[in-house]
Amino acid sequence: MKLHLITLREGRNLLSESILPERLDLDGELFQDAVVITGHADWNGDHADIRLKIETKTSVVCDRCAEDYVQAIAADLRVQVLMQNVPEDDDGEQEGLIFAGKQGTHVDLKDEIVEAILINYPLKRLCSEECKGFCPHCYSNLNEGDCEHVGQIEASANVEPRGETIADKLQRKQQQ
Ligand SMILES: [Zn+2]
Numbered sequence: 001m002k003l004h005l006i007t008l009r010e011g012r013n014l015l016s017e018s019i020l021p022e023r024l025d026l027d028g029e030l031f032q033d034a035v036v037i038t039g040h041a042d043w044n045g046d047h048a049d050i051r052l053k054i055e056t057k058t059s060v061v062c063d064r065c066a067e068d069y070v071q072a073i074a075a076d077l078r079v080q081v082l083m084q085n086v087p088e089d090d091d092g093e094q095e096g097l098i099f100a101g102k103q104g105t106h107v108d109l110k111d112e113i114v115e116a117i118l119i120n121y122p123l124k125r126l127c128s129e130e131c132k133g134f135c136p137h138c139y140s141n142l143n144e145g146d147c148e149h150v151g152q153i154e155a156s157a158n159v160e161p162r163g164e165t166i167a168d169k170l171q172r173k174q175q176q
């Protein structure tokens with residue numbers, strides 16, 4: 001997302017853009033939907049205070065049943081752009097601050113947007129809070145119905161069988 005500083009009006013400027021994941025160099029397998037950005041920039045001639053809401057979807061694998069599903073990602077981003085050259089003592093450590101230069105005409109917010117998406121990437125992946133997982137005996141997906149082991153599965157065992165990871169399960173499924 002390029003912000004053209006010279007086209008900003010004094011006061012509030014509404015921003016909205018839809019960007020294809022490949023234009024942000026996001027993995028095309030994980031990100032198939034456009035990244036939708038909405039928000040505003042408050043501009044006063046030498047400083048832009050930008051607040052954005054970033055929304056997209058990602059394709060992930062459920063930790064419990066190992067099925068693919070799509071999860072929404074929403075991130076808030078605040079960036080301040082100063083029409084100043086980078087100060088000599090700047091260590092680049094100040095989050096959300098961009099020095100556009102005294103004669104700057106635009107800033108590219110791509111890196112900030114990608115970082116906000118990755119920070120909000122889901123760590124806990126459940127296709128639903130009620131996901132029943134898979135049967136530890138026959139590996140059928142219990143969300144699709146009970147299997148013949150219905151009486152043998154303890155309530156606590158409906159996550160992963162002990163010592164077996166989802167990778168093991170997938171491997172076994174392929175060997176069948
Ligand atoms: Zn699931």
Ligand SMILES: [Zn+2]
Pocket residue numbers: 135136137138139140147148149150
């Ligand atoms: Zn079963």
